Amino acid sequence: MRALETVLLAKGYVDPDALDLIVETYETKIGPRCGAQVVAKAWVDPAYRQRLLADGTAAVAELSFAGRQGEHLKVVENTDQLHNLVVCTLCSCYPWPVLGLPPVWYKSAAYRSKAVMDPRGVLADFGVTLPPEKTIRVWDSTAEIRYLVLPQRPAGTEGLSEARLAELVTRDSMIGTGLPLAAGASQ
Amino acid sequence: MNGPQDLGGMMGFGPVRPEADEPVFHGEWEKRALALTLASAALGEWNMDMGRHARESLPPHIYLSVSYYEIWTRALANMLAERGMVTAEELAAARQLVPPVPTKKPKADKAQVAAALAKGSPYDRQVDQPARFALGERISTKVMHPATHTRLPRYARGKTGEIVAVHGAFVFPDSHAHGLGEQPQWCYGVKFSGRELWGPESDAGLEVIVDCWEPYLQDRAA
Numbered sequence: 495m496r497a498l499e500t501v502l503l504a505k506g507y508v509d510p511d512a513l514d515l516i517v518e519t520y521e522t523k524i525g526p527r528c529g530a531q532v533v534a535k536a537w538v539d540p541a542y543r544q545r546l547l548a549d550g551t552a553a554v555a556e557l558s559f560a561g562r563q564g565e566h567l568k569v570v571e572n573t574d575q576l577h578n579l580v581v582c583t584l585c586s587c588y589p590w591p592v593l594g595l596p597p598v599w600y601k602s603a604a605y606r607s608k609a610v611m612d613p614r615g616v617l618a619d620f621g622v623t624l625p626p627e628k629t630i631r632v633w634d635s636t637a638e639i640r641y642l643v644l645p646q647r648p649a650g651t652e653g654l655s656e657a658r659l660a661e662l663v664t665r666d667s668m669i670g671t672g673l674p675l676a677a678g679a680s681q
Numbered sequence: 682m683n684g685p686q687d688l689g690g691m692m693g694f695g696p697v698r699p700e701a702d703e704p705v706f707h708g709e710w711e712k713r714a715l716a717l718t719l720a721s722a723a724l725g726e727w728n729m730d731m732g733r734h735a736r737e738s739l740p741p742h743i744y745l746s747v748s749y750y751e752i753w754t755r756a757l758a759n760m761l762a763e764r765g766m767v768t769a770e771e772l773a774a775a776r777q778l779v780p781p782v783p784t785k786k787p788k789a790d791k792a793q794v795a796a797a798l799a800k801g802s803p804y805d806r807q808v809d810q811p812a813r814f815a816l817g818e819r820i821s822t823k824v825m826h827p828a829t830h831t832r833l834p835r836y837a838r839g840k841t842g843e844i845v846a847v848h849g850a851f852v853f854p855d856s857h858a859h860g861l862g863e864q865p866q867w868c869y870g871v872k873f874s875g876r877e878l879w880g881p882e883s884d885a886g887l888e889v890i891v892d893c894w895e896p897y898l899q900d901r902a903a
Contacts, residue, residue: 495710495713495714495717495754496710496713496775497771497772497773497774497775498713498717498754498757498758498767498772499713499717500775500776501767501771501772501775501776501777502717502720502721502761502767504776504777505766505767505777505780505781506781506788507720507721507724507766507767507781507784507788508716508717508720508721508788509720509788509789509790509791509794511790511791512716512720512788512789512790512791512793512794513713513716513717513720514716514791515791515794515795516715516716516719516720516794516798517706517712517715517716519795519798520705520715521705521706521712525705560799560800560801561798561799561800561801562797562798562799562800562801562802563801564801565801565802565803565804565805566803566804566805566848568846583687583688583689583834583836584686584687584688584689584733584737584832584834585686585733585736585737586749591801594705595705595715597699597700597703598700598703598707598748598749599697599698599699599700601749602694602697602698602749603688603691603694603745604694604695604696604697604698605697606688606689607688607689607690607691607692607694608694608697609689610689610690610836610878610889611689611690611836611875611878611879611883612884613884613887614884616697619696619697619698619699620697620699626886627886628886629886629887629888630884630886630887630888631872631888631889631890632887632888632889632890633890634689634834634837634889634890634891634892635892636832636833636834636891636892636893637832637848637851637868637892637893637894638804638805638851638852638868639848639868639870639892666699671697671699
C-alpha cells in the first residue's frame, strides 16, 4: 500500500490533499448518524415520511445528505408484517451518504452468501429473532439503486424529541440486521 | 462472469461476525486503500463497472481469502498496470521508474474531490424506447453465463418473478464494464419468492428483490 501510494504521488496521478480529504470525509463527516437523523424525522413528521418513501434521494437531500453512492436512494419501511434486509451479494453496494462506509461484515462472504437464502439465520447471528409469520424481504443491491431501511419506531417513545429518537436508531437497524434501541437505552 | 464475487446462496463461510464498536478504518492502510481507489478513479481511465470487473476478475482463491480493501487494492494495482500507469517493477521498487502516461482527466485536487463526493455521478439516463415490462407483470430471468461482466447473480437466473419497480433507464454494466459504451437499458426491481429461488424447503415468508436490467429478462416461461 505504501509503495502504491508513493508511486502514484511521485507520478502525479493523485493529490495528497485530496487523499486526506477523502479519508476525513468518511471518517468524520459522513456516517450512520446521518441516516439516524433521516429516520427520526420520518418518525415524527408524517409528511416527511411520505416524501421519504416516495423519493428517497430528494427527501434525504432535504437534510443535506447526498452524493457518491447515494445518487439513487430508495427507502423501504418495516411494518408489523414485513421486515426489510439489505445486501449486495455481488460486491459491497451501500448507501454511503446516509450510512457512511460499510462495515467489514457487510462486505464479508458470510453475509453476502447467506442473506438472500437464509436471512433468519443471518438475523440470528446478530441476536435478532423475528416472529415466524413475519415476511422478510431481502433487497439485493445489484444495480445503482441504494437501499435504506426505515425501522419501526420503538414502543414507549411518544414523548421523545427528534434528537433523542435519533439516538435510538442504530446503523444495523437501517440495514435490517438489527432493530432500534428500546426507549431509555443509548448506544 | 461466474466469478468469486457471485456469492448469493453459497455455503460454508460460517456465521456473520459483527464487530463490536467497529472503527471506520482498521488502521492507516485501509484509509489509504479507500483514498487511492477513489482518487485514481477520478483520472477517468476506467469507470465504476470496469472497477467492479477488475475486482471480480481476481483469482477466486485470492478473492475469497483477503479483506475487501485488499480486493480493492489488488484490483487497483492491476488496472494501473494494464494501462501502463504504474508498473509491477515500480510497485516492487516503491519508486517511479518510467514516466507517467497521459490520462483522460488530470489529477483531481482537493476542491474537485470534495465536489465529486458531494455530487456523486448519477447512472440514470433518458432513452427513447419505452419500458418493455410493466409493474405487476410476471416475467422470467434468462439463463445466461457470460464470461464477461454481468449483474444478474447466478441464484436469480432462469427464475420467475414479478416486476415490483420500474426504476428508469440506467447505464448497462454488461457493456460499460468492457468499454462498449453506456448502452442504457430499463432497470426493474423484480421480486422472487424464496421457494422460487431455493425450492420447497425455503422459508415461506422470504421474498428477494433483485434489480435487473431489461436484457436479463424475458416473457414468462410457459
